Amino acid sequence: MREPRDRQERQNAHERRRDRRSEDVVVLVSDRRERAERLARGIALVLPCRVIEPGAGLPAGRPIAFVVDLATDLAADRNGDRGHAWIAWLATNIRESGLPCLYLARGNAIHDAAAVTLLGTPTVIDPRQSAGIVPTLRRLVAAGKARATRGGMQGAAGGPPEVQVERATTLVIHLFDSAASGQPPSPEEAEEGTQIVLDTVSEVGIRAWLDLVWRHDIQVYQHSLSVAGFAAAFAAELGFSRDDRQRLAKAALLHDVGKALIPHAILNKPGPLTPDEMAVMRTHAALGADLLAKEGDFGPDILDVVRYHHERLDGSGYPEGLKGAQIGDLVRLVAICDVHSALTERRVYRPPLSAAEAVAIMEAQAGQLDSDLLRAYRPIIARAGAAASGPSVLG
Numbered sequence: 384m385r386e387p388r389d390r391q392e393r394q395n396a397h398e399r400r401r402d403r404r405s406e407d408v409v410v411l412v413s414d415r416r417e418r419a420e421r422l423a424r425g426i427a428l429v430l431p432c433r434v435i436e437p438g439a440g441l442p443a444g445r446p447i448a449f450v451v452d453l454a455t456d457l458a459a460d461r462n463g464d465r466g467h468a469w470i471a472w473l474a475t476n477i478r479e480s481g482l483p484c485l486y487l488a489r490g491n492a493i494h495d496a497a498a499v500t501l502l503g504t505p506t507v508i509d510p511r512q513s514a515g516i517v518p519t520l521r522r523l524v525a526a527g528k529a530r531a532t533r534g535g536m537q538g539a540a541g542g543p544p545e546v547q548v549e550r551a552t553t554l555v556i557h558l559f560d561s562a563a564s565g566q567p568p569s570p571e572e573a574e575e576g577t578q579i580v581l582d583t584v585s586e587v588g589i590r591a592w593l594d595l596v597w598r599h600d601i602q603v604y605q606h607s608l609s610v611a612g613f614a615a616a617f618a619a620e621l622g623f624s625r626d627d628r629q630r631l632a633k634a635a636l637l638h639d640v641g642k643a644l645i646p647h648a649i650l651n652k653p654g655p656l657t658p659d660e661m662a663v664m665r666t667h668a669a670l671g672a673d674l675l676a677k678e679g680d681f682g683p684d685i686l687d688v689v690r691y692h693h694e695r696l697d698g699s700g701y702p703e704g705l706k707g708a709q710i711g712d713l714v715r716l717v718a719i720c721d722v723h724s725a726l727t728e729r730r731v732y733r734p735p736l737s738a739a740e741a742v743a744i745m746e747a748q749a750g751q752l753d754s755d756l757l758r759a760y761r762p763i764i765a766r767a768g769a770a771a772s773g774p775s776v777l778g
């Protein structure tokens with residue numbers, strides 16, 4: 384049983400992280416840990432610095448410059464390789480941010496030329512002149528500040544909705560990959576993914592978000608992004624504050640993370656599950672919550688959503704058969720988005736349901752889902768219509 388003090392500490396850590404998100408930071412991208420630590424200490428003397436390693440998402444904070452120090456060949460043609468996908472994602476972020484980028488040359492003319500092309504127009508510096516790195520960075524940041532036109536730095540986020548959905552998908556794949564190996568997902572990646580969902584849904588609307596998300600057939604990742612999209616639209620509909628919108632969308636994005644620990648044969652079974660398989664599938668809620676609890680930065684309300692999103696008001700849900708007031712508001716909100724998403728995703732054994740069919744089924748579950756919230760949610764169902772296409776996933 385968790386102690387209240389432990390809960391308070393988690394909440395404090397959560398709030399500290401929220402404060403860190405608004406800080407301007409230099410992002411040091413490095414696959415050489417010792418060197419990265421030395422360099423980060425040097426940079427931190429003049430500017431806040433966060434280090435990311437290959438495969439990681441952008442750190443908390445608002446990037447103001449990038450420093451790239453990679454021994455990995457940035458130009459290697461490794462189709463289908465996760466490392467390659469990460470480098471492509473990173474380079475796109477750096478190019479599109481328009482922020483200063485300092486590339487530490489490896490001394491191999493071919494590799495360095497390829498890296499320069501990939502990164503856009505970085506400032507290239509020879510790392511052997513290490514004394515020059517920090518002053519050069521400071522100069523670049525000062526020049527970048529002078530160039531910035533829209534009330535400060537342009538963050539790394541932004542760009543066309545298609546690019547945002549690609550980034551969000553990459554982040555969600557990372558979240559599930561970590562979970563599958565028994566590691567809690569990175570709070571920074573969850574944060575980044577949440578922000579993309581909120582920004583993009585508010586910019587293009589829920590219908591366009593769903594069209595973009597379901598363009599690819601990557602199953603549980605798309606379900607997570609779609610539920611998060613519904614949650615973002617619902618939070619806006621309810622007039623939630625910025626913080627509450629973030630909490631709801633993040634909880635929705637993570638709600639099924641425990642599915643990373645369910646055997647593929649069950650998770651991707653093309654058809655209804657047997658009772659035994661269903662029992663295994665149902666463990667995803669507690670498995671996901673236990674995993675996130677290992678990482679102190681996910682708030683208790685997020686853990687509740689992950690553990691209880693299949694609980695129903697009449698006590699018919701799982702894992703604990705909670706009833707009525709035992710089920711919190713955030714959980715009720717995500718449950719509605721989750722059920723709606725599951726109904727309107729295409730299954731192997733049935734086409735996606737129309738908005739009217741989804742409304743009818745959800746209203747028939749009025750004893751299970753919160754009826755007041757369901758009424759408030761109806762505009763989202765109408766706006767979303769039936770998702771154009773989607774894979775077979777279980778809510």
Ligand SMILES: [Fe+2]
Nearest residue numbers: 638639692778
């Ligand atoms: Fe679920």
Ligand SMILES: [Fe+2]
Nearest residue numbers: 639721777778
């Ligand atoms: Fe779900």
